[in-house]
Amino acid sequence: MALEYDLLVVGGGINGAGIARDAAGRGLRVLLCEQHDLAQHTSSASTKLIHGGLRYLEYYEFKLVRKALQEREVLLRAAPHIIWPLRFVMPHDASQRPAWMIRAGLFLYDTLAKREILPASHGLNLREHAAGQPLKGDYRRGFVYSDGWVDDARLVTLNALDAHERGARILTRTKCVSARRDGERWHAVLESEANGRTQVLEVQARAIVNAAGPWAARFAQGVPGAKKNYGLRLIKGSHIVVKRLFDHPCAYIFQNPDKRIIFAIPYQDDFTLIGTTDLEYHGDAGRVEISGEEVAYLCEMANRYFTRQITAADVVWTYSGVRPLLDDSSENASAVTRDYLLECDAAGAPMLNVWGGKITTYRKLAEEALAMLSSNLGLQDRPWTDGAPLPGGDLQHPGKLVRRYDFDAFLQDVQRRYPWLPAQLAKRYARSYGARLERLIGTATSLAELGEELAPGLYEAEARYLVSTEWARSADDILWRRSKLGLYCQPQHVARLEAWLAQEHAGAAPLQSPQAV
Missing domain, CATH: 3.50.50.60 (FAD/NAD(P)-binding domain)
Structure with a gap:
């Protein structure tokens, strides 16, 4: 039946x-x-941004931008562990969009929807700001505005x-x-x-x-x-990840000669994420991969701005995805709504x-x-x-009168409660699981009680939690979608995790939901 x-x-x-x-x-x-x-x-191949879409203003998508800006504030409150504010620096390239146009666009971006969490935009002297140091000397002035980062x-x-x-x-x-x-x-x-x-x-x-x-x-x-x-029109977007190109916490938005923009974003503490491309795609949506031409394009666009030059040899990871966009008959893939x-x-x-x-x-x-x-x-x-907060998003701080989306105060409380957790691991647990990290850690009072380290930074307790609670079944599920620990793994780590999964969960039945913890 x-x-x-x-x-x-x-x-x-x-x-x-x-x-x-x-x-x-x-x-x-x-x-x-x-x-x-x-x-x-x-949904795992985005640029990892919760944003209104500054560039969509050029295509008069005011309704979409306003709706997205309104949602930006809602989501920052709902999941402050996996979504957080990020400042974007836009160096001014006099050969591209004029400064008055950028100022007008940023003013509109600041005022289309109510802001309570994020600061407003303003001009920037790149010779005095830390964000100017990694840039070529030609870039003296710029602008800074706010959006949000998300673990998509x-x-x-x-x-x-x-x-x-x-x-x-x-x-x-x-x-x-x-x-x-x-x-x-x-x-x-x-x-x-x-x-x-x-x-x-x-x-x-x-x-x-x-x-x-x-x-x-x-x-x-x-x-x-x-x-x-x-x-639908399928639009391919690709990204590259390189070793960290700058030390400050801001991201960059770069204007390019082809009128497209790319982002350079701090990524997983040790890396920089650069993307994205916009290309019409007609292949298998399940097998999309970056091309050599896309890698070269992203390197070239980054090299226009950064003093440290990168090549394909510097790329440590890439990912590509197909955006299923409503077919509005636009000739330019970047202009598709x-x-x-x-x-x-x-x-x-x-x-x-x-x-x-x-x-x-x-x-x-x-x-x-x-x-x-x-x-x-x-x-x-x-x-x-x-x-309504998403699971783990209700960050409570006992004895402190703070906003429930104050992640820094929450992290300090985590470090106080679990002093035996290495600082980097405590931060990652707090970021990934928020208020639910207690369910992962359980009764453990030492690193050894979290079990074997199956891959760099991945202990058995977390792997079991991801399998029992978050539908993880393979090494890729754990290392690339539930986390980004794959950036630190060698083939032997992946093999060890796969072997552990096979042994631990050989009897798992199909068509089952995990039990809520």
Whole structure:
């Protein structure tokens, strides 16, 4: 007999996870299925920014920028462990956009939405500011403004975790192979493979959300009788990571001769992240890789500004993703809108297609999706996520009267409670897990009690937590999506972790959600 749900969400990226969380919090019976790992594709391949999109002002995307700026403040409060303020320095290149235009754009950026956490923009003398030291001498003046940094893959996982703890069922490595409408119900077939076995699960749902990202158009086409009035353009974005190019905490935004911009951002303490490219993509969305030309382009653009020159040989890691953007017929890939469109086919049991979007506006997208489905699903509850912290985001500081999103005060309290944790590990735990790091550490009172160090900085206690609570199944899940410890690993570390996973969890059954801790 098929299991019954109110809502089936297809896709475990940021939009699918956000919709599942919102729906579960309103009391709906929710099932989310993801064909691979959570955030395995687009949602872990962003530039890691919660931002309004300063450059979108040039394309008159004022509505999108305002909505994103409003969400920036909401998310900074909801997850202050994985999202935090970041100052961006823009050296002024007189051969590019004129200074008056930049000042006007920054003024608009500061005032389009209310700011309570982030400081305003202002001009900068690069000869006197620390951010000027790594730059070539030609750059004397610039501007500085604020946005937010995000651990994008963890943002997806925390939304899925919150959904699960509110009653949703989360199935990773589980593909929706078919869906058909039967009056007021959807009948769907899910398939999962684990330990060499294929398991089939039949489900019924009152509504389906197609949040399959780059595969959304293909999924919609495969559903008999489903409407699909819009399409996607797949835009490839690639990034490179090099050893740290500067010591200060600011990021850079560089204007380039082709009118594009790239970012150079402090990354994982020891590195600099540089990106992104914008290229039309027509290949397999699951196998996207950076090209040699993209590496050369990013190095060249960084070398226009930094005194320390880099080449492909300096690149320690790269990642690429495909952004599924709403097809608005723009000739320039960089000009394709980053806004989203929700299309609801309500001829019988509703199916809602998610076209486009950006990580910053995922929560608002989820609210709008539930509003569109509310009459079909009989929803009475009002929107609730705008004031609710994500798991670990409620940073409490006993005995101190501070804002709950004050991470520095929280970290000091962590170091006081766990003096035996090395400073770097304490900071990483606090950043990754926030107020929930106690669940990972448990009753341990020494580093040895966290178990074997399976890879640099990764102890058994954390690996077990990630498997039991956050759906991790492979070394890549742990080293690249739940953390970025892969940057410090050699092949033997990966092999050791894979062996540990195989031994520890050989009996794990497919189509299972982890138990909430």
